[in-house]
Amino acid sequence: MDKSAIKNQVREFYDQVGWQQVSEGVYQNARYEDLRPVSQEYIHKCHMRVKRFLAATGDFLLDAGSGPVQYPEYITYSQDYRFRVCVDISITALEEARQRLGVHGLYVVCDIAHLPFKSEAFDGIVSLHAIHHIPYEGQPDAYLNLFRVLQAGKSAVIVNAWNYSSLMKRLKWLEKFMDRLSGITRRLFQPKTQQAALERTSGSLRSPKTQPTGTYAQHYDAETLLAEFARFQVPAEIYTWRSLSVRFLRAVIHPGLAGRGLLRLVYRLEEKYPGYFGRNGQYPLIVLRKPEQETS
Numbered sequence: 377m378d379k380s381a382i383k384n385q386v387r388e389f390y391d392q393v394g395w396q397q398v399s400e401g402v403y404q405n406a407r408y409e410d411l412r413p414v415s416q417e418y419i420h421k422c423h424m425r426v427k428r429f430l431a432a433t434g435d436f437l438l439d440a441g442s443g444p445v446q447y448p449e450y451i452t453y454s455q456d457y458r459f460r461v462c463v464d465i466s467i468t469a470l471e472e473a474r475q476r477l478g479v480h481g482l483y484v485v486c487d488i489a490h491l492p493f494k495s496e497a498f499d500g501i502v503s504l505h506a507i508h509h510i511p512y513e514g515q516p517d518a519y520l521n522l523f524r525v526l527q528a529g530k531s532a533v534i535v536n537a538w539n540y541s542s543l544m545k546r547l548k549w550l551e552k553f554m555d556r557l558s559g560i561t562r563r564l565f566q567p568k569t570q571q572a573a574l575e576r577t578s579g580s581l582r583s584p585k586t587q588p589t590g591t592y593a594q595h596y597d598a599e600t601l602l603a604e605f606a607r608f609q610v611p612a613e614i615y616t617w618r619s620l621s622v623r624f625l626r627a628v629i630h631p632g633l634a635g636r637g638l639l640r641l642v643y644r645l646e647e648k649y650p651g652y653f654g655r656n657g658q659y660p661l662i663v664l665r666k667p668e669q670e671t672s
C-alpha cells in the first residue's frame with residue numbers, strides 16, 4: 377500500500393470506527409486501554425507524567441494527532457495555555473474535540489508529517505499514540521516536523537508504543553499463566569449464563585465480525601529510533617510513560633489479587649528508574665528539548 381492509501385485507510389478508520397462513541401463519552405478506540413477501576417490510579421498517574429516535561433504556560437500547545445482529547449487528564453496539559461491547537465486527519469476527531477474544548481481549541485485538519493505552521497510556533501507539543509499510524513519510513517520526518525515547529529528552550533512530549541518490550545517479553549510467562557488460571561476459574565465457578573455473556577462480550581472485543589478493529593500501525597524499537605534521532609541530530613530523551621501493556625494489565629492485575637498494591641509498586645519502580653523502564657517497558661515517553669538560541 378502506498379503512503380496516501382495508508383493515510384486514507386487510517387482516516388476512514390477513525391472517522392467511521394475509532395471515534396464512534398460506544399457509550400456515553402467512551403469511544404471505540406478505548407478498547408486499547410484498560411478502563412477497569414483497579415488500574416485507574418496507575419493509569420491516571422502515568423497520564424500525568426506528560427505534564428511534567430511541558431512548559432507550564434504559553435500561548436499555543438500543539439496536540440498532534442489529538443483525536444477527541446478523550447481522557448480528562450489530556451485536558452489538563454493545556455489548561456494554562458491560551459490555545460490548544462488540535463491537529464488530526466480525522467474530521468470526526470476534531471468535531472468531538474471541539475465538543476470538549478470549545479473556544480480553547482483551534483482545530484486543523486492536516487497531516488503531522490506536513491504541518492502547515494511556521495517554525496517555532498509552539499510553546500509546547502504533545503503527540504500521543506499517533507505517530508505509529510504514519511508509514512514506517514516517514515515517522516522520523518514526523519518527529520523532525522514537530523521539532524521544527526517547537527520554540528527554542530521548549531519541549532515536545534511524544535508517547536507511542538515500542539514494537540518490542542524486553543520487559544513484557546520477560547513477563548510473558550506470567551501473563552499466559554494468569555490467562556489460563558482465569559479461564560479455569562471462570563469455568564469452575566461462574567454460572568454458565570454469565571460465562572456465555574462474557575464470551576459474547578470478549579469475543580466481540582477480540583474479533584467483531586462486522587467492523588474492522590484496527591488500522592495501519594507500525595512501531596519502532598528503541599535502538600532504531602534513537603539511531604534516527606542521532607542521524608538527524610535531534611536531542612531526544614527517553615523516559616517511561618507506562619511500562620505495562622494493556623494485555624498484561626488485563627491478565628495479571630485484579631482487585632482480589634492485590635492489583636492496586638502491585639501497580640503502586642510498579643509505579644514507584646518506574647519513577648526510580650525512568651530510563652530503564654522507558655527503553656524496556658511497553659510505552660516510552662520521548663522528550664525533544666529544543667536548545668535555547670545562543671545570543672551573540
Ligand SMILES: C[S@@+](CC[C@H](N)C(=O)[O-])C[C@H]1O[C@@H](n2cnc3c(N)ncnc32)[C@H](O)[C@@H]1O
Nearest residue numbers: 390441442443464465466469487488504506509
Ligand atoms: C490512537 S489515536 C490517538 C488519539 C489521541 N492522541 C489519544 O491519545 O487518545 C490516533 C490519532 O491520530 C490521528 N492520525 C493518524 N495519522 C495521522 C496523521 N498522519 N496526521 C494527523 N493525525 C493523524 C488519527 O486520526 C487519530 O485521531
